[in-house]
Every structure is written in C-alpha cells, then in structure tokens.
Amino acid sequence: MLLNFDRLGGWKWILIGITGLTAAFLILPIVFIAALSFGSSQWLIFPPPAWTLKWYEAFFADPRWLEAAGTSFSIAAMVTVLSVLIGLVASFGLVRGRFIGKEGLRALFLTPMILPVVVLAVALYAFFLRIGLNGTVTGFVIAHLVVALPFSILSITNALEGFDKSIEDAAVLCGASPLEAKLRITLPSISHGLFSAAVFSFLTSWDEVVLAIFMASPTLQTLPVKIWSTLRQDLTPVIAAASTLLIVVTIALMLLVALLRKGLKS
Amino acid sequence: MALLTEQDNITAVGKIRTVRSRNFALTVPALLLLVVFFILPVVALLLRSVMEPELGLDNYRALLGSTTYLKIFLNTFSVSALVTVVTLAIGFPVAWALAIMPSRWASIVFAILLLSMWTNLLTRTYAWMVLLQRTGVINKTLMGLGLISEPLPLVNNLVGVTIGMTYIMLPFIILPLYGVIRKIDPAILQAAALCGATRWQALTRILIPLATPGMVSGALMVFVMSLGYFVTPALLGGTANMMLAELIAQFVQSLVNWGMGGAAALVLLVVTLTLYAVQLRLFGTARMEGR
Numbered sequence: 001m002l003l004n005f006d007r008l009g010g011w012k013w014i015l016i017g018i019t020g021l022t023a024a025f026l027i028l029p030i031v032f033i034a035a036l037s038f039g040s041s042q043w044l045i046f047p048p049p050a051w052t053l054k055w056y057e058a059f060f061a062d063p064r065w066l067e068a069a070g071t072s073f074s075i076a077a078m079v080t081v082l083s084v085l086i087g088l089v090a091s092f093g094l095v096r097g098r099f100i101g102k103e104g105l106r107a108l109f110l111t112p113m114i115l116p117v118v119v120l121a122v123a124l125y126a127f128f129l130r131i132g133l134n135g136t137v138t139g140f141v142i143a144h145l146v147v148a149l150p151f152s153i154l155s156i157t158n159a160l161e162g163f164d165k166s167i168e169d170a171a172v173l174c175g176a177s178p179l180e181a182k183l184r185i186t187l188p189s190i191s192h193g194l195f196s197a198a199v200f201s202f203l204t205s206w207d208e209v210v211l212a213i214f215m216a217s218p219t220l221q222t223l224p225v226k227i228w229s230t231l232r233q234d235l236t237p238v239i240a241a242a243s244t245l246l247i248v249v250t251i252a253l254m255l256l257v258a259l260l261r262k263g264l265k266s
Numbered sequence: 267m268a269l270l271t272e273q274d275n276i277t278a279v280g281k282i283r284t285v286r287s288r289n290f291a292l293t294v295p296a297l298l299l300l301v302v303f304f305i306l307p308v309v310a311l312l313l314r315s316v317m318e319p320e321l322g323l324d325n326y327r328a329l330l331g332s333t334t335y336l337k338i339f340l341n342t343f344s345v346s347a348l349v350t351v352v353t354l355a356i357g358f359p360v361a362w363a364l365a366i367m368p369s370r371w372a373s374i375v376f377a378i379l380l381l382s383m384w385t386n387l388l389t390r391t392y393a394w395m396v397l398l399q400r401t402g403v404i405n406k407t408l409m410g411l412g413l414i415s416e417p418l419p420l421v422n423n424l425v426g427v428t429i430g431m432t433y434i435m436l437p438f439i440i441l442p443l444y445g446v447i448r449k450i451d452p453a454i455l456q457a458a459a460l461c462g463a464t465r466w467q468a469l470t471r472i473l474i475p476l477a478t479p480g481m482v483s484g485a486l487m488v489f490v491m492s493l494g495y496f497v498t499p500a501l502l503g504g505t506a507n508m509m510l511a512e513l514i515a516q517f518v519q520s521l522v523n524w525g526m527g528g529a530a531a532l533v534l535l536v537v538t539l540t541l542y543a544v545q546l547r548l549f550g551t552a553r554m555e556g557r
Contacts, residue, residue: 002468003452005366011465015363022360023375026382026436029393032403036396044396046403090296097289105293112304114542116494118511119531122518123307126314146304149296207386210496214519227388231501235396243389250384 030247037240044237055241065242068226075137075222076205079144083201084194086145087152092182094153095160106157113150117210120146125214135217143215144205151200159193160186192264199257206249312535315528325529335513339533342510345424345499346492349431350485353439356432358481361443362473383437391501394430395421398502422504430502431492438491439484446480447473483549490541494534510534 005012032046037055039048059065094106112120124143125134133139163186171181187194209224216225223246227239315325329335364372382390397403398420405417420426450473458468496511503509508516510530517527 002362002455002465002473003366003447003450004455005368008366009465015359016367018356018359019363019367019375022356022436023378025433027378029390029397029433030382030385032397033389033393043401044399045401046406086295086299090293093289093292097292099290105297108300109293109296112300114490114538115308116496116511116534116538118494118496118514119308119311119535120304122514122527122531123311124303125518126311126524127303127307142299142303145299149299153296203384209388224386224388227392228497231388231392231395235392235399239392240396243386243392246386246389250386251381254380254384 033240034244034247037237037244039237042237044235044240055237058238059241059245062238065223065226065238068221068223071137071140071220072206072223075140075144076202078137078141079148079205080198080202082141082145083148083152084156084197087149087156087197087201088194091153091156091160095157096165106153109153110150112147117147121211121214124211128215134215135220137220139215140212140220140222143211144208147208147211148201148204151204152197155197155200156190156193159190163189192260195260196257199253203250203253308531308535311524311528312532313528314524315526315532318525318528325525329526329529329533335530338508338510338513341507342493345427345431345503345507345509346489348424348428349435349492350489352428352432353435353488354481354485357436357439357443357484358477360436361440362447362477364440364444365447379437379440382433387434387497390433391430391498394426394433394502398426398429421502424503424507426502426504427499427507427509430498431495434498435488435492439488442484442487443477443480446477450476479549483545486541486545486548490538490545494538 002008002011008015036044036046036048038051038053039046040050040052040054041048090109094102094109121143124139124146128134128139133142167189168181168186171185172178176184207224208222209228212222212225213228216222221229223242227242230236230239316323318325360375364375367375399405400417400419402420404420405414408414409417418425420429454476455468455472458472463471494511495509496515499507499509500512500515511534514527514530514534517523517530
C-alpha cells in the first residue's frame with residue numbers, strides 16, 4: 001500500500017509535490033547563478049535587462065582569478081597523486097596485513113572525515129606558523145592531503161576487499177614476482193577504486209575552503225579563497241561567472257564518472 | 267610456461283608469506299602524515315587552551331562563564347537542531363517517494379541531488395546570498411505577487427542560515443534514508459492493509475517506526491556536521507547569530523588569542539566526538555564530513 005506507487009491514492013500527489021518542490025529547490029540556485037553570469041546587471045537583477053559575456057571577459061582578463069584557478073588546479077593535482085599513492089599503499093596494509101590494532105588504525109585513518117575542519121585548520125595554522133609553511137604550496141598540499149586521504153583509503157580498501165587475493169597468489173605461483181603480480185594483476189582489477197579515490201581526492205582539494213582560508217597568503221591563494229575574499233566585499237557577477245565555470249567542471253567530472261561506471265558494467 | 271618444480275612452489279609460497287608479515291610497514295606513510303600533521307597539531311592546540319596565557323583552566327572559566335559565549339553555544343545548538351528538523355521533515359517524504367517512484371523519474375531526482383552535492387560549497391552559498399538579498403529574485407517575486415510590500419530580511423539572519431544549511435544537508439539525509447526505506451518489505455504494509463489498517467495507521471505504526479533507525483542516524487549526522495560548519499553561517503548568518511566554528515576562527519585570526527581558540531575548539535571536539543560515539547554505538551557505522 002504505502003510502498004506501492006500506484007496504490008497510494010491521493011497521497012501519491014502529495015509525495016510527488018514535495019519531491020518536485022525539493023528537486024526545484026536543489027536545482028534552482030545552480031540554474032540562477034548560471035543564468036545571472038550572462039546577465040548584464042551589476043546588481044544581479046533577474047530577469048537580466050540584457051545578456052552579455054562581460055563577466056567572463058572580466059574573469060579571464062584578471063590575472064588574479066586565473067592565477068588562483070591555476071594554483072587550485074596544481075594543488076589539487078598534487079594532492080590527488082599523493083593521496084592515491086599513500087592511500088593505495090596503506091590500503092594494502094589494512095586489507096592484507098595481520099597485525100594488532102589493525103581495526104583501530106583503520107578507524108584512525110578515517111577520523112579527519114569526522115573532525116570539524118575548522119579545528120584542523122586552526123591547529124595546522126598554528127603548527128605551520130612555527131615551521132614556516134603558511135602561504136606555501138607545500139602547506140596547502142599537506143593540509144588538503146590530510147582531509148583527502150580518508151576518501152582514498154575508503155575507496156581503495158573497498159575495492160581491494162572485493163578482489164580475490166588468490167588470483168594474485170596464482171600469478172606468483174606461476175612465477176611472477178610479488179610486485180609484478182600486484183602491478184599487472186591486482187592494480188588493473190581495482191582500477192575503479194583507484195579512479196574514485198582520485199576523483200574524490202581531486203574534488204576535496206579543489207573545493208576546499210576552510211583550510212585554504214587559513215593557509216592562504218596575499219600572494220598565494222586558491223580559487224575558493226579568491227571567491228571567499230571577493231564575496232566578503234560584494235556579490236559581483238564575476239563570481240557568478242567563476243561559479244558557472246566551477247559548475248561546468250563538476251558536471252564534466254560527474255559525466256566522466258557515470259560513463260566509466262557504465263563502461264565497467266558492460 | 268614450463269611446469270614448476272616442487273622447490274619453486276615452496277619459494278613462491280614463502281614469498282607470499284613474507285609479504286604478509288611486512289604489511290604493517292605499508293601503513294606507515296599514511297600514519298606518519300596523520301600523526302605529524304593531524305594528531306600532534308590538534309593536541310598542541312588543545313594544550314594551549316590550558317597553558318596560555320598561564321597554566322590553568324582560566325580560558326574555560328572565561329568561555330563557559332560569559333553570557334556572550336554561552337549565547338553562541340546556544341545559537342550553534344539551536345541552528346543545528348532547527349536545520350536537522352527541517353531536513354528530516356523534507357527528507358523523509360522525498361526519500362519515501364524516491365524509493366517507490368518509477369525509476370526513470372527517480373534517476374532525474376538523483377542526478378539533481380548529486381549535482382547539488384558536488385557543486386562547490388561557496389558557489390551554493392553565493393547563490394543563496396544572491397537569491398535572498400533585498401533586491402533578489404525571491405523578494406522581487408513575492409512583491410510582484412503582492413504578498414509583501416517591503417522586502418523581507420532573508421540574509422544575515424537565522425532565516426538565511428537555515429535555508430543555506432538545509433540546502434547543503436538535504437542530500438545527507440535523503441540518500442541514507444532512501445536506502446533504509448528501499449529495504450522495507452512492501453508485504454508488511456500489504457498485510458497491514460489486509461488487516462484493515464488505514465493509510466494513516468500504516469504510516470504512523472509501520473512505515474515511520476521501521477524507518478526510525480535511518481532517520482535517527484541521518485539526523486545525528488546532519489546535526490554533528492552542522493555544529494562545526496563555518497562557511498555558510500559566516501556568509502549567510504548575521505553577527506547576531508554567530509556559530510561556534512566562527513568563534514574559533516575569530517579567536518585565532520582577529521584576536522590572536524590561542525588559549526581561548528583552543529578552549530573553544532576543545533568544546534566543539536568533545537561534543538562532536540561524543541555524538542559520533544553515540545552514532546557508532548547505535549548503528550555500528552558512521553560516515554560524516556564536516557566543513
């Protein structure tokens with residue numbers, strides 16, 4: 001009755017109504033920002049009096065926006081590589097290892113996910129002040145790596161647990177070296193886990209604001225920090241243009257993930 | 267491939283064994299990273315709360331003894347509770363509908379959910395700042411419809427924070443709740459109908475009780491995540507309703523008072539970890555993400 005869509009009676013329409021409104025609530029802000037980034041109104045009036053590309057021109061003409069986007073990208077790329085590598089090695093230890101405190105260690109590796117980021121940001125800021133890593137790329141990469149690593153470990157341990165170890169053992173029994181067996185048998189089999197680890201790590205760093213606000217210096221800032229500091233002054237439509245570009249990146253990554261999932265299934 | 271001799275087999279098995287015994291070393295790089303750049307800095311910060319400006323609990327006395335700070339704690343809790351209640355009230359019917367609606371419709375709603383979840387946090391907050399401002403679309407529409415004559419104050423206050431946070435938290439309650447409702451056997455509700463239960467009775471006595479573990483778990487997660495949120499309250503909330511995360515940032519950034527900052531961080535940490543432990547105790551697993 002209640003779990004059969006066709007037999008809900010009048011309730012069906014209530015549920016459809018709430019779901020439709022919620023979907024609209026979730027999608028509308030994104031649509032509005034994309035539309036307003038092409039609107040001519042400085043005050044983001046909707047519907048815009050005219051359509052224009054001037055906010056995109058302003059974005060691409062300002063070296064600080066481009067620099068911030070470049071910094072964001074290179075930091076996210078470094079975080080992705082390190083997070084997948086360290087996460088992969090650690091996942092082998094966590095899944096295959098037999099040592100005391102393994103479960104505790106696994107829980108410890110996931111704690112950065114539950115700790116409020118602001119606490120980590122303040123703590124790292126204090127530490128980096130002492131060792132001079134504030135406002136450096138290294139500082140950014142380390143801070144983002146701490147919060148990205150749990151996502152890597154989670155994705156890769158999941159993939160590794162679903163992989164039948166005896167296939168790798170068989171390769172070793174047939175004469176492959178353990179390393180060769182891992183590189184040529186195991187890694188290709190868990191590639192979906194590695195891929196989602198990479199995507200999550202990249203997005204974690206690319207979108208991260210709180211740590212970045214503390215790590216940033218006047219000469220080194222990421223795109224979210226640039227948006228944050230601009231936002232505190234005014235709501236200029238240039239931010240709408242920058243946001244729309246970010247949304248495009250997000251949709252592209254989502255489609256990539258969806259396509260690869262489909263590819264894996266077929 | 268040539269056939270392997272007995273001796274080859276033994277060495278190969280030996281190779282597999284040695285690799286296993288060495289496995290702890292593999293976790294060392296990750297462990298080092300976490301100890302040096304996560305555990306030690308956090309512990310050092312917390313220690314400063316009892317060491318600066320001098321040894322003792324003065325910072326905690328100042329923090330818990332002042333009405334200004336108590337108001338911030340109270341505000342943090344009430345905003346988080348409000349956001350939790352609103353997301354639950356919207357999330358339950360949506361998760362329920364998603365669990366039973368034709369899959370083509372459901373996949374459209376899922377795509378929207380994921381898109382909103384994956385969109386940059388600042389972008390989403392900026393969108394709400396624009397939509398809710400005095401001259402924003404929402405005020406313009408309401409005035410155009412003749413519902414209000416003056417623009418409503420929708421940002422820099424509780425309304426703004428609640429809308430912005432609900433927007434961010436909704437997927438975190440809908441997705442797990444969807445999983446829970448999907449697993450409920452429709453036959454139980456059919457049996458209730460056969461025994462003469464009305465729709466309302468079936469809802470309040472069967473569906474809601476069966477979905478309660480999912481609701482409690484999702485609500486706890488949203489509540490804990492909201493407690494530590496920084497960006498959205500800072501941009502959509504007013505100075506009158508500051509939250510704990512902003513207070514911590516302010517102690518450190520503007521006031522350079524590490525002792526008080528550390529003390530406030532400890533309060534947030536203790537509350538978060540306690541609720542996390544409750545979650546683990548009740549449900550065995552938990553996944554959270556705080557920004």
